[in-house]
Amino acid sequence: MSRILVVDDEPAIGWSLREMLTDEGHAVDVTANVADALAAATRSRPDAILLDVRLPGRDGIDAIPDLRETGPAPIVVMTAFGDLDTAVRAVRAGAFDYLVKPFDLEHVSAVIARALSQWLPREPAGEPEATPPPLVGSSAAMQEVYKRIAAAAADERPLLITGLAGSGKDLAARAVHAHGPRPGGPFVATSLAALAPTAIGGELFGSSDAAGLLEIASGGTLLIEAIEVAQPEVQARLANVIATRELFRGGTAYPLDARLIVASRLGPETLALDQRLTALVSPAPIAMPALADRCDDIEPLVRSFLARHAAATQAATVPAVSPEFLAAVLGRDWPENVRDLRAAVEHAAVIARGAVLRPEHLPPREVTATGAGPLETAGHGVDTAIKDWAAAARAAFGRLPEPDLHNRAIRLVEATLLREALAHAGGNRTAAAKLLGLDRATLRTKLRQFGLDD
Known part of the structure; x- marks a missing residue:
């Protein structure tokens, strides 16, 4: 049986963790502040510690070095205010893991089991010496x-x-x-x-x-x-x-x-x-998650982009955002993820000229971060597909004496283009040849090469 120390000033969380861990056969002590936690750790020498960050009187992460002096128990940090700084502080202070509230009790159980079976001591480190570039979001994916x-x-x-x-x-x-x-x-x-x-x-x-x-x-x-x-x-x-x-x-x-x-x-x-x-x-x-997998972060991202744009343009105030604007942003697809969203928000800020941002201030749906229309957007998709194919083809053929990737790619693309042109022309080869910019004899030869000459 292991002894677990829970340090959290929210009675409901302390109770639920005690019940869950007790059911699993652990002995559990619950305290609500750092002073009581240090006393309990000195007295009972826990095998693992669940430690909240925001505690009355003293920050939990700041107390990790003192808790370390009471014994080598792995410390799992808990917080309702997860961000990159908190995660870095926790790891640098020697925390075994980092949980964001509200958490699934089954996940807590798995983390405690891993801490008890796999923990290796870590030396505490100092505070980071530099402020990282802005990563915005508190979704589970960003945590x-x-x-x-x-x-x-x-x-x-x-x-x-x-x-x-x-x-x-x-x-x-x-x-x-x-x-x-x-x-x-x-x-x-x-x-x-x-x-x-x-x-x-x-x-x-x-x-x-x-x-x-x-x-x-x-x-x-x-x-x-x-x-x-x-x-x-x-x-x-x-x-x-x-x-x-x-x-x-x-x-x-x-x-x-x-x-x-x-x-x-x-x-x-x-x-x-x-x-x-x-x-x-x-x-x-x-x-890095796609923006579609972190929708909870879209509003904080919008407000962050607006604040940074206002600072960069020396605007007197940061534009306000209407609920309709946020709804419009949430209802869109963002093919290039955060980059697309940032471009759209900055576009809206310029168009609004200090007024409250509304849906009509967003760029048209067919315009992407690079100002491209539907054809350019499709071209970008082709570019991405070719890069992915090229990577896979290098792995498959790169060590052959003659990998011949160019001809392989041309045949792949050309066959698809010929099929699409014929389908668009309803099987009329004269119309398909005109659409492709080929004469009928050349088209007939290519169809025969690709086995499309039915």
Whole structure:
């Protein structure tokens, strides 16, 4: 039987935790403030502690070092006011885990069981030295992100961050950097999707007479976005640099002194990386949720964007938001997630010119963050699909003597386009050829090549 100490000034929570833990066979002590908790911990030496943050007289997290002096019990922090700062403070102070109220008692039970069976002592650390960039939201999905960021900040291994376009991968990386041991060092970011394939190696590793980003980020953090587009040989070289902590350039070895974060729009289950690189990356990636999975955060995000826009434009006041505006925002799809939402809110602030924001101030539905219409939006979808296909194709064919990805992609796209043109023309090949800009003989040949000449 284990002894659990619950520290919470809300009687209902203390009662419910006592009942649940007692039913599971634990002995339970409940206190309502830090002074009583310290006395109980000294007296009974608990095997685990559930500790609220906001307690009368003294903050729970501030009391963790004193509770540590009473014994090595793992401490699980509880709070109704979850944010990134609280998560980081809790982890840095040595908390085993972090629970956000209201919580599911079954989840509490699982955390306590894990704490009792798997806990390893952690050394308390000081307060973070830098303020992280703004990550806004208190939804369950973002609470998980905050916990992962807090854990990743204390781990120097390479980190993977995944998430759809515009979901905040860059902000998460900056938060890891700001709360890690290198906040005073440079934060350097690059997107491999913006580079020609032949330029990626030089960008990362440098040349005989110029340093690459791995050196430029020395003493800080390097974020490599769109890691999935890196060629296999680049990924293999990157894995070797990480493993040896050395970078060779122009015949000279340079020490690697940068925290590496890689990011991708692909999830871990579909992301095909070099085997050695995968083994070197932390097994606890950060998955940034889509905006559709954190709707509770939309109103705080809107208000945050408005406040930042007002500050940037030196506006006298932050515009007010009507309920109808919030309803319109909640009723829309945001293909590029937080990035789209921010662009729309800033557009509305400009159009409203200080007045209360209303639905008519939002940009038209067909306009995206880049000002694109339906054709451009569809084109963006094609671009995303091609990138995903290319990543999968490299994994499947990249080691063949002739991977031939170009011809494979062209055949895939061309066959689909021919089928769509024929369907649109009702099977009339003359009309389909005109729509495609081909003569009938060329169309007939292509249909025969793709087995579409029924």
